[in-house]
Amino acid sequence: MIEQKENINNKLINNQEIVIQIEHLKKSFNKNAVLKDINMVVNEGENVVILGKSGIGKSVLIKCIVGLIYPDSGSLKVFNKEIAEMSSRELNTLRTKVGFIFQGNALYDSMTVKENLEFPLRRNKTITDPHIIDGLIVEALENVGLVDTIDKMPSELSGGMKKRIGLARTLILKPDIILYDEPTTGLDPLTSREISSLILKIQDKYKTSSIIISHDLNCAKITSNRMLILHEGVIRAEGKFNELKNSNDEWISSYFKTD
Amino acid sequence: MKLNIRKIFGNKVAKENQDEFDLSRFKNVEKILNEIGGLSRFTNNFFRELFRPPYEHTELLKQAYTIGLSTLPLIGITAFIMGLVLTLQSRPVMAEFGAESWLPGMVSVSIVREIGPVITALICAGKIGSGIGAELGSMRVTEQIDAMEVSGTNPIKYLVTTRVLATTFMIPILVFYSDAISFLGSYIAVNMHGFISFPLFINQAFDALHYNDLIPATIKTFFFGFAIGIISCYKGYFSENGTEGVGKAANSAVVISSLAIFIIDLVAVQLSEIFNIFSF
Ligand SMILES: Nc1ncnc2c1ncn2[C@@H]1O[C@H](COP(=O)(O)OP(=O)(O)OP(=O)(O)O)[C@@H](O)[C@H]1O
Ligand SMILES: [Mg+2]
Numbered sequence: 001m002i003e004q005k006e007n008i009n010n011k012l013i014n015n016q017e018i019v020i021q022i023e024h025l026k027k028s029f030n031k032n033a034v035l036k037d038i039n040m041v042v043n044e045g046e047n048v049v050i051l052g053k054s055g056i057g058k059s060v061l062i063k064c065i066v067g068l069i070y071p072d073s074g075s076l077k078v079f080n081k082e083i084a085e086m087s088s089r090e091l092n093t094l095r096t097k098v099g100f101i102f103q104g105n106a107l108y109d110s111m112t113v114k115e116n117l118e119f120p121l122r123r124n125k126t127i128t129d130p131h132i133i134d135g136l137i138v139e140a141l142e143n144v145g146l147v148d149t150i151d152k153m154p155s156e157l158s159g160g161m162k163k164r165i166g167l168a169r170t171l172i173l174k175p176d177i178i179l180y181d182e183p184t185t186g187l188d189p190l191t192s193r194e195i196s197s198l199i200l201k202i203q204d205k206y207k208t209s210s211i212i213i214s215h216d217l218n219c220a221k222i223t224s225n226r227m228l229i230l231h232e233g234v235i236r237a238e239g240k241f242n243e244l245k246n247s248n249d250e251w252i253s254s255y256f257k258t259d
Numbered sequence: 260m261k262l263n264i265r266k267i268f269g270n271k272v273a274k275e276n277q278d279e280f281d282l283s284r285f286k287n288v289e290k291i292l293n294e295i296g297g298l299s300r301f302t303n304n305f306f307r308e309l310f311r312p313p314y315e316h317t318e319l320l321k322q323a324y325t326i327g328l329s330t331l332p333l334i335g336i337t338a339f340i341m342g343l344v345l346t347l348q349s350r351p352v353m354a355e356f357g358a359e360s361w362l363p364g365m366v367s368v369s370i371v372r373e374i375g376p377v378i379t380a381l382i383c384a385g386k387i388g389s390g391i392g393a394e395l396g397s398m399r400v401t402e403q404i405d406a407m408e409v410s411g412t413n414p415i416k417y418l419v420t421t422r423v424l425a426t427t428f429m430i431p432i433l434v435f436y437s438d439a440i441s442f443l444g445s446y447i448a449v450n451m452h453g454f455i456s457f458p459l460f461i462n463q464a465f466d467a468l469h470y471n472d473l474i475p476a477t478i479k480t481f482f483f484g485f486a487i488g489i490i491s492c493y494k495g496y497f498s499e500n501g502t503e504g505v506g507k508a509a510n511s512a513v514v515i516s517s518l519a520i521f522i523i524d525l526v527a528v529q530l531s532e533i534f535n536i537f538s539f
Contacts, residue, residue, distance in 0.1 A: 066409045068405050068408060092411045093411075095408075095409050095410065095411045096410075096411050098409070100406070100409045102402045102406060103402075104401055104402055106401060106402040106403050106406035107403075107406075108398075108403055108406070109401075109403070110394075119407075119412070120411065120412075123410065123411055123412045124411045
């Protein structure tokens, strides 16, 4: 009975489920209070872009979602389950459903591209047939347009290629949620746009829900369904790209100034 | 007469100096205790993951192979010179007592009991320990360890158990290899002043050795290997502060494992002494 009520609560007006729900989340490192009171939701199939100054705690926030960092207090539910209450097995299962793109790619630099992609696959799926595994690897590389790098080492790739391989490594597990930590930072405008459209393509093709952290307004404009601005430990503003950009509030629109 | 600091430097200075001194002293103690606590927790985690499937055989073999192969030449050269020099140095003393024929026996006992295991372990602490510390450290700061964790792999299992097992079992093997090469060096040194056939040399060398020498010496090498592995992994796994931290991790991996080797050696010598008293 209670369960049913919860389900009704979680349905939005247009029948979307909430996949990530964060309430009163707090996290500090020693005396440095980074997240003070975070409240936000991500709906199914939605791309949420988070803007915020450098060092404000954006990476910390999404690391909490995959259990890499444990919050001090507050509630953090993914697929309606509290992260803090999960056993390590449950957490592992969840992690296969939540893809995480690291700010610095985090490709395993002692492994080739192929081994990098194989790594999550061999450990999580029960597939052992090498033909199927190869097929999945090629599919993931095709998605990011880098099939010819399959036997290269990460050190032989350019920054943009590494970003895309990182994306492929996450995609290979077909996650339901993807958390992108600055996917376009440090790339030229052309490559940035390619990655942004890739994010859209993935959303469309695999019906994923995502949180995208970005300073890149173009990327935000292309990929976002909704945007949040993180400032001093709280979500200070929320809205669609154009709403925030044309906001009357000086403070909000200052994030969108390009000159 | 007592010196009164307060009178000489004024009240304030004396008090401040005292406070500072006390604080730093406690900080150091706290740091060491923290370190010991962290290492014990890490060791505990290691054992928990060790017996939990799935087992990472491929990675274990790869690590063992790399450890063996990378240290083989260095240990070979060092062990050869060690055997040679030890024999050359001991010869005049032995000759003085007219005990030259005991030279192979004396050298073999010192190599097998003490010098072989300790020197090999120290070389491994330098070569393997720094390697593991730096590798895991850079994996930590470039978030590769986090990436493993979020892809549903336990990094302690995949990275740490394999490396610690590899050092635990490879170092005893390397010690055997090192002992053998030292014997060769010693044989050549003996032959520099006269002639003794190889079978005779080996006979004399092994005659002097007892199980009481061999068994404790072998057992302690497993502990050396374990200490090198677990300490280096610990330092690397928890390294922080970017690239600077990687250097620090590698450095303290070597320093602390070397220290641990001497401490284990000391304990091992004491224990085998007690064991000897009881067995006779
Ligand atoms: N493991 C940690 N230990 C201590 N402090 C940390 C840790 N991780 C992050 N912090 C602190 O938390 C704050 C936020 O860091 P975070 O990496 O989330 O910033 P960010 O918003 O992602 O910045 P950027 O846009 O530069 O990536 C920083 O002040 C940082 O010093
Ligand atoms: Mg960040």
